Amino acid sequence: MITERKEIQEQRMKGYFIEATKDILKGEGLKNISVRNIAERAGYSFATLYNYFKDVKELVFYCVKDFQTECETHVKERTDKTTRGSKKLKAITKAYLEYFIQYPGIFELFFIEKLSDIGGNQEASALIISFLDRLCEEEWNYCIKNKLTTEKDAVRIKxxxxxxxxxxxxxxIHRRHPKDYTEYIKLSGNQIEHILNEIGS
Amino acid sequence: MITERKEIQEQRMKGYFIEATKDILKGEGLKNISVRNIAERAGYSFATLYNYFKDVKELVFYCVKDFQTECETHVKERTDKTTRGSKKLKAITKAYLEYFIQYPGIFELFFIEKLSDIGGNQEASALIISFLDRLCEEEWNYCIKNKLTTEKDAVRIKxxxxxxxxxxxxxxIHRRHPKDYTEYIKLSGNQIEHILNEIGS
DNA sequence: CAAATTTAATGAACACTGTTAATATCCCCA
DNA sequence: TGGGGATATTAACAGTGTTCATTAAATTTG
Structure with a gap:
């Protein structure tokens, strides 16, 4: 049917803009996001973008989902073989941090960019807030089941x-504190370790 | 002398713009900060602003200092009579949070706005990062002196x-998490208490 | 006091930003 | 091949920060 073709064409077009947006966010960061910039990279006029997204915030919202799945595979790749329990929770959290350090623009999109106004973006906020918990969910269940911690403590530690x-x-990312990366790694490591050392092992 | 008069006149002019900027930040927040907006409120043209500040970031930088002293008095007012030690550290931290909840625009200025590029703004970053520590400094010294904690632990807890x-x-502020203010108060209270309960009393 | 010179306030302009509406172009089907 | 509906685009508007030439005011000098 015609409607089917329209559908896949529309999805393709959306994909071009989304991919362009993601490229910019991963590269130059949030500050370089602009309708003209995105459209140029996608190979279309800036006005064309508005035929597929009601505004730039909606477009950017699609990126959140994509980046979360990307981050999830990043985390799983480097925590798959870690021994279970608090050790794995530490590893997951560190890998989670790693991802955002690698792509500061994505951190800005997730936690700084205001997507709060419109309806669909409440969904985005909920997605972002629950993200780390979702990455850790399975492992928290393991810890509680094996009496390494209580449900109540788990909530607080989360x-x-x-x-x-x-x-x-x-x-x-925004205040260069600590001054250099090696110090950041040391500091963040200590903090995460200390928080998760409340769990038995 | 002539140069003296120029000086106090220049300071007065700067003051007008700074005051206007502070008003907007405390009222409408960071999103409503614009050169035209500031200048209009100060009673001058937007171009006049550039005779006293090299850009809007420099102007905004002056506000950081002012807000910090304002916050400091806010904190001191409601922690002056608190019993010393961990209790006072908790009270200071809670009052510190209170201030930024009351003026979200100031939080955004302190922690989100990018003032990182130029030379003088490294100073601003340093000022911001050390602010909470400076508010707590005296009390930490008290705790260490009275063996309520060690210097090493103090560094980590800070x-x-x-x-x-x-x-x-x-x-x-940016993700409405938790959903409402009463829940936020409960949650933030718990977190601060737990962090500072590592100190003896 | 009047004239010359320095100083400070300003409006116009430029390059951006997001968004909308009218226009131009393409493609499919009769 | 022509007509019509979907789609891409240009033009425009209101906003942003910033620079510069011009104007107006104040100050110094003769």
């Missing part, structure tokens, strides 16, 4: 972990 | 505190 990682990344 | 507070504020 919150600690989200706050600490968010703070660490914001301070390092 | 870092924890900075990361946690920064994360808490960013997530609540």
């Amino acid at each position: 919150t600690s972990l989200l706050n600490a990682t968010t703070g660490l990344l914001l301070l390092y | 870092t924890s505190l900075l990361n946690a507070t920064t994360g808490l504020l960013l997530l609540y």
